[in-house]
Amino acid sequence: MKIAVIGTGYVGLVTGVTLAEIGHQVTCIDVDKEKVETLNKGISPIYEEGLTELIQKNLDGGNLAFTSSYQQGLQGKDIVYLAVGTPQGEDGSADLTYIHKACDSIAETLQNDVIIVTKSTVPVGTNSYIKKRIEDKLAAGIKVEIVSNPEFLRQGSAVYDTFNGDRIVIGSDSPEALRAIAEVNAPFNLPIVQTDLKSAEMIKYASNAFLATKISFINEIANLSERVGANVDLVADGMGMDKRIGRAFLNAGAGFGGSCFPKDTNALISIGKEVDYTMPLLESVINVNNKQRGIIAEKVIEQYPDLSGKQVAVLGLAFKPNTDDMRDAPSIHITERLLEKGATLRAYDPVAMDNAKKVLSNKIEYVKDIESAIADADLAIILTEWDVIKEFPLSAYKKYMKKAVLFDGRNCFTIDQVAGTDVEYHSIGRPVENDA
Ligand SMILES: NC(=O)C1=CN([C@@H]2O[C@H](COP(=O)(O)OP(=O)(O)OC[C@H]3O[C@@H](n4cnc5c(N)ncnc54)[C@H](O)[C@@H]3O)[C@@H](O)[C@H]2O)C=CC1
Numbered sequence: 399m400k401i402a403v404i405g406t407g408y409v410g411l412v413t414g415v416t417l418a419e420i421g422h423q424v425t426c427i428d429v430d431k432e433k434v435e436t437l438n439k440g441i442s443p444i445y446e447e448g449l450t451e452l453i454q455k456n457l458d459g460g461n462l463a464f465t466s467s468y469q470q471g472l473q474g475k476d477i478v479y480l481a482v483g484t485p486q487g488e489d490g491s492a493d494l495t496y497i498h499k500a501c502d503s504i505a506e507t508l509q510n511d512v513i514i515v516t517k518s519t520v521p522v523g524t525n526s527y528i529k530k531r532i533e534d535k536l537a538a539g540i541k542v543e544i545v546s547n548p549e550f551l552r553q554g555s556a557v558y559d560t561f562n563g564d565r566i567v568i569g570s571d572s573p574e575a576l577r578a579i580a581e582v583n584a585p586f587n588l589p590i591v592q593t594d595l596k597s598a599e600m601i602k603y604a605s606n607a608f609l610a611t612k613i614s615f616i617n618e619i620a621n622l623s624e625r626v627g628a629n630v631d632l633v634a635d636g637m638g639m640d641k642r643i644g645r646a647f648l649n650a651g652a653g654f655g656g657s658c659f660p661k662d663t664n665a666l667i668s669i670g671k672e673v674d675y676t677m678p679l680l681e682s683v684i685n686v687n688n689k690q691r692g693i694i695a696e697k698v699i700e701q702y703p704d705l706s707g708k709q710v711a712v713l714g715l716a717f718k719p720n721t722d723d724m725r726d727a728p729s730i731h732i733t734e735r736l737l738e739k740g741a742t743l744r745a746y747d748p749v750a751m752d753n754a755k756k757v758l759s760n761k762i763e764y765v766k767d768i769e770s771a772i773a774d775a776d777l778a779i780i781l782t783e784w785d786v787i788k789e790f791p792l793s794a795y796k797k798y799m800k801k802a803v804l805f806d807g808r809n810c811f812t813i814d815q816v817a818g819t820d821v822e823y824h825s826i827g828r829p830v831e832n833d834a
């Protein structure tokens with residue numbers, strides 16, 4: 399099939415490249431000319447394992463192209479994927495500005511019938527609106543159909559997830575369009591769930607909100623566990639063995655961040671408000687998470703009320719490992735709070751430091767490795783569970799730091815691993831008497 403993909407962010411780029419990899423002829427369109435230039439050189443503007451190799455392979459193979467021109471990108475295409483951002487608006491609802499602009503550009507440019515496939519996460523009902531908005535501005539005689547195809551990839555494992563997802567969801571009110579998009583996806587060889595348009599839109603929000611709920615739930619259990627002497631690692635393992643619960647997304651820590659869980663949970667609450675339906679469970683999920691993101695900083699401040707003159711090493715800045723994304727990363731709130739208390743911060747992240755410099759305080763010093771970050775530090779805090787951080791020997795903290803004091807916001811080490819070392823160790827959801 400001849401396919402155009404609009405937007406080359408985490409979702410659009412991975413979608414375009416993997417559709418090319420399974421044999422389609424793909425042109426990706428992005429309004430960011432600099433990004434298009436980088437991509438045409440075969441360089442990925444984002445850090446995702448395996449992505450650069452696939453871009454280069456498919457550019458060389460001639461079935462992948464990048465352009466900032468709608469005219470060039472849409473010419474002769476059968477299918478147009480929409481993968482532009484849908485960030486959180488000021489009132490918590492999804493801001494559809496980019497979707498609207500992309501729709502208008504499609505309508506102004508389109509010369510033939512196409513199926514529009516929406517990958518962007520959009521509120522229930524938006525796909526019907528997208529179809530109408532495009533149709534209203536289209537030249538006479540051209541027809542569009544619409545399919546919702548929400549994306550479930552995780553950043554950091556986006557390429558792997560695309561080829562190994564649990565399911566592909568496609569929703570449409572047009573049986574022909576559903577059949578065509580099922581065929582496009584057939585080479586992925588994954589289960590395909592077919593629904594109506596609105597149910598597909600809802601599956602996406604409900605899935606993210608459910609995963610966010612699991613995280614806030616385990617964080618609440620963690621906070622209670624440490625007060626009553628239980629260990630949340632063991633609690634999560636024991637709960638997770640029940641197949642009805644599952645162990646995934648039961649890791650306690652500094653809360654969820656990233657570009658999607660916070661915004662999509664808020665957007666779902668906003669969808670409810672529009673139909674006069676309040677969602678107290680999801681409101682609590684967000685409240686618990688907002689508090690959880692501050693917990694590691696509060697643990698530090700409880701121990702050291704005055705941080706002035708204290709050198710603090712910050713290990714990990716990205717919102718999760720294996721990504722350079724800093725969107726809504728817990729490190730933003732935590733570093734702000736520690737700076738407010740007078741701390742001097744020296745930070746290290748294996749790949750997110752360039753992006754971190756754009757969003758964190760310019761008072762933070764960035765260094766090239768863990769050793770430099772903890773050298774002569776009074777305390778260290780872990781905010782992202784990168785392998786390099788998890789594998790850094792506990793014994794080395796004593797070697798480099800003034801005193802080995804470690805606040806672990808991602809529970810990278812078990813209580814057993816820490817026992818017998820000279821590290822004063824504070825974590826989340828473990829019995830307090832085992833701390834320090
Ligand atoms: N990031 C993720 O892991 C996931 C994101 N999603 C959803 O996918 C959508 C896209 O998210 P990301 O890829 O993270 O966004 P992003 O912000 O990384 O990328 C969006 C891209 O669209 C481009 N763009 C904006 N307006 C345009 C226009 N009118 N024409 C052409 N290009 C345009 C931007 O320049 C940018 O490169 C969102 O709705 C998000 O909720 C869904 C699943 C996973």
Ligand SMILES: O=C(O)[C@H]1O[C@H](OP(=O)(O)OP(=O)(O)OC[C@H]2O[C@@H](n3ccc(=O)[nH]c3=O)[C@H](O)[C@@H]2O)[C@H](O)[C@@H](O)[C@@H]1O
Nearest residue numbers: 549550551552553613647648649653654655656658717718
């Ligand atoms: O819609 C989206 O954008 C995507 O959102 C999440 O993917 P992502 O945000 O990339 O990363 P996750 O691995 O889900 O982690 C999200 C946040 O939750 C935190 N988390 C995750 C799991 C856990 O057990 N505990 C926990 O605190 C992570 O540290 C991170 O801050 C979903 O997992 C994807 O299925 C979805 O497509």
